[in-house]
Amino acid sequence: MATPSVSSFCFVILLCSAAAEALEGGLSVELIHRDSPKSPFYDPSETPFQRAEKAVRRSIACVRDLRSNDEGEPSADISRIDGEYLINITIGTPPVSMMTIADTGSDLIWTQCQPCDVCFPQVAPLFNPRASSTYEQVHCVSDKCHLYDKTFCNTEGFTCQYSAVYGDQSHSEGNISTDIIELTTLSGSPEPVPFPGMAFGCGIKNDGLFSIHATGIVGLSAGKASLVSQIGGYLSRLFAYCLVPFFSTSKYTSKLTFGFDAQLTGPGIVTTPLILKSPRQYYYLTLEGISVNGKKFMVSGSSGPGAVTGNMVIDSGTTLTWLPSNLYGQIVQAVSAAISLPRAKDPIAGYGL
Known part of the structure; x- marks a missing residue:
């Protein structure tokens, strides 16, 4: 199979809001395709055709999982688990690295946590909230409890809990919590960018068709609980992702950019409304x-x-x-x-x- 020319597909989303003080320019993080050598899913024994075949089959499964409501639109609780791109984030103090699925079709950020009642197997250690000095559980009356629309109140401890159910009946349940989430930039800076007080799901009952190589999901939708919306106060809720060709062997990498650097302007740029x-x-x-x-x-x-x-x-x-x-x-x-x-x-x- 021939290798396509090295060009990038870029997708930009602007969510208008009264932004708080923004980081200058913005930041870019690496998007890791699940079949690239940087991915924990990578299998060097596979041929390009085999990787393409698996991508097609994942796409077929994804479409089958998209259920429709009476108006013919996707239901709110449906999202794809086994995504194509990964993003590396850290959570907590000291920071714990998480390889998560980047998903534009869902809003909740979540990862598996200790102590876990039911957890799917994963290679990386489970996040231990007790080991993080900046971790806090969210109370039912907190505004952060209502960022995600599938939350309920634990009347015993008056803490906020969530339940996320996906199209293949995979699910995650646990506590809505806050902690520092850090993003490592592609700018060459050795220091990651911290975002304190980020709401995320600390999953303690998780089961279904999850991979051992991913620890959770980072939602990138327009929902209030998504990474895009939560860091919007810093980065004006503007983000773009640029994807290198599927079979590219170039030095260029796919990336996810937040902030004003995500604006694409100039000759040859074509736009259509979202x-x-x-x-x-x-x-x-x-x-x-x-x-x-x-x-x-x-x-x-x-x-x-x-x-x-x-x-x-x-x-x-x-x-x-x-x-x-x-x-x-x-x-x-x-x-x-x-x-x-x-x-x-x-x-x-x-x-x-």
């Missing part, structure tokens, strides 16, 4: 149509009076682009008619060809 709906768990785009060989195929209901906006979800946990079945069928027919070659057998049996 649509935020309630609940603010997903970022949506409006796909109007796709052109093949000069012929445009419109998405039903995306134009004209009463047009539906925000009919596609941006998801960092999915490799492939998925289309409505009727539109996909038209695109396949148009591409087949434009290419005078025998149709090849689908080597992965996942593309619907």
Whole structure:
């Protein structure tokens, strides 16, 4: 399989707010693709095709997990566990390193904690809140208890607890807590950037299809509990992620940038509006149509009076682009008619060809 040219895909989100004092310029952290040599998931024995095949199968599983409500929109409690990109954060004092899944489709930050009633196996030690001098449990009356919409009150200790259930019935339950979360920047600075008082889930009942290499999830959605929203007071709630090609062997790395440095301007920059709906768990785009060989195929209901906006979800946990079945069928027919070659057998049996 040929290696694509080294170009980057960049995605920028601006969430307007009255920002507090911002860090100058912002900061960038490394996004680690799960199949890169820097990832704990990396298997050097796999071929590029095998990695691509696994990515396709993860995407298929992801789409199957997206349940719909009566209005045809993804339900609020659905998010993908087995994401494509990882982010390394530290929690506590002294700081404990966590390899977590970066997820634009959920808002809660959580990790497994001691003492754990039910925990899935993980390679790294569990976070011990008693060993952190800056750790605090959140009380029910605290505003931080209501950042996440799946919380309830423990009447015995009057502490805030959460319950997160995912599409494949994997789940995490535990205490909403606060502590210092630090991000290591790509600027070359040896000192990570600390964000004190960050709300996160300290999971003590976690089970399901979790990997041993990841310790939890960092939500990047527009929800109030997400990393983006919580550090927005420092960094103006502006962030971007730029992804190097899937099979790139260049020195460049994918990165996640927060703050004013995330603004992309200049020649060749093309933008399209992001649509935020309630609940603010997903970022949506409006796909109007796709052109093949000069012929445009419109998405039903995306134009004209009463047009539906925000009919596609941006998801960092999915490799492939998925289309409505009727539109996909038209695109396949148009591409087949434009290419005078025998149709090849689908080597992965996942593309619907």
